[in-house]
Amino acid sequence: MPDNRILIRNGHVIDTDPQPYARPNTDVLIEDGRIVAVGTDLSAEGATVIDATDRIVLPGFVDTHRHVWQSALRGAAVDVDLGAYLGILAQCGPTFRPGDVYTATLAGALECLDSGITTQLDYSHISYSPEHADAAIDALRTAGLRAVYGYGTPVTGGGSLDDVRRIRTERLADDNALVTMAYAPLGPSFTPVEVVAGEWKVADELDLRVTFHVAATPVNPQPITALRDAGLLREKILYVHGNTLGDDELKLIADSGAAASAAPGAEAMLGNNSPVxxxxxxxxxxxxxxxxxxxxxxxxxxxxxxxxxxASQIADSPRMTCADVLRMATLGGAEALGLADRTGSLRPGKQADLVLIRLDDLSTLTAERDPIAAVVTAAHPHNVDTVLVAGQVMKSDSRLVHADLGRVAQDLRSTAAAVAAL
Structure with missing residues (x-):
């Protein structure tokens, strides 16, 4: 359980609502896992004090799309295109046992926390059986981060609508819990609209947000238009990528009130067309x-x-700023996941998902003149000193405090070796 009262004192505080802005020498007061005040000279009575002098304090990062189980395949698809990447998944994915999914998902979730990501959508397209799905959920809960478990369809087939219903009703029924649920089918770029309509019906029945990869493909060269024409555009959708879509398609997403997740690193590496x-x-x-x-x-x-x-400096007009990018990494991500009521900014009443970044490391020295630029252009995971999720300290003095990293590393190496041997 979180400490009842925590005072983060005298930090270079960055809030992100409505846009990122920095406040020096500022305190953040937390009670019962929620932010109750942000200001100067707040009372420390009855509080555990975290000294944030020479620290940037900001909302935890929100990663809106990651296949977390692939932590056991790190670096396996570098210098290849999207087709080769999918081939690797088709070869390796079916070899993962439920225990491997647990190990790889736990390691990937802890990697998130270690680097300051406090909220994660796990697009878990490794659901070969109910046991595989349960293993991923168990790992997310063990890790302790805020997570959305996205029940996904494996590349080589698997999963079922019955199992989606089971997980929703038996395991992830509480939308206020730390781990919640989304549905992650293949979507209209890869399946006929008639199939999509049936999947959307289940999502509506279970009140689930839907997320899927989207691109212009032979199945649907204009997938968003196809959704519109079938009456399937809606607000509770998170579109992933979309690099090959025209502006008219992306504008349909905006007009529907839905959201998108851009993955500029992987998109560039896998040749997903221009930045989006x-x-x-x-x-x-x-x-x-x-x-x-x-x-x-x-x-x-x-x-x-x-x-x-x-990518924006080369591809976009107008170019994005550091503040634009930091907002996408925090409040924008929370909005995209439908979680902005509880995370993504430091507004009082939200849950205390926070990151403290050291300003006394060589890579961040003198960066207090522009903390927002420092976070985006200079900082890296080594600078992450403290991480809180819902007011619970998950990382302190640069170390995760609730994880047996030696055991996790041993298990992940065993999983990686077993997958490579098959």
């Missing part, structure tokens, strides 16, 4: 950032933010 994050912003689409796959790209938000920023 800047276009999404320009067209008014609520947008978060996603790591996607550590098989092809780094797994931390700092690398991801820099990928988005650098």
């Amino acid at each position: 994050a800047g276009r999404l912003k320009r067209l008014g689409v609520t947008t978060g950032l996603g790591v996607d796959a550590v098989t092809s790209a780094p797994g931390d938000m700092f690398s991801l933010m820099r990928a988005a920023l650098l």
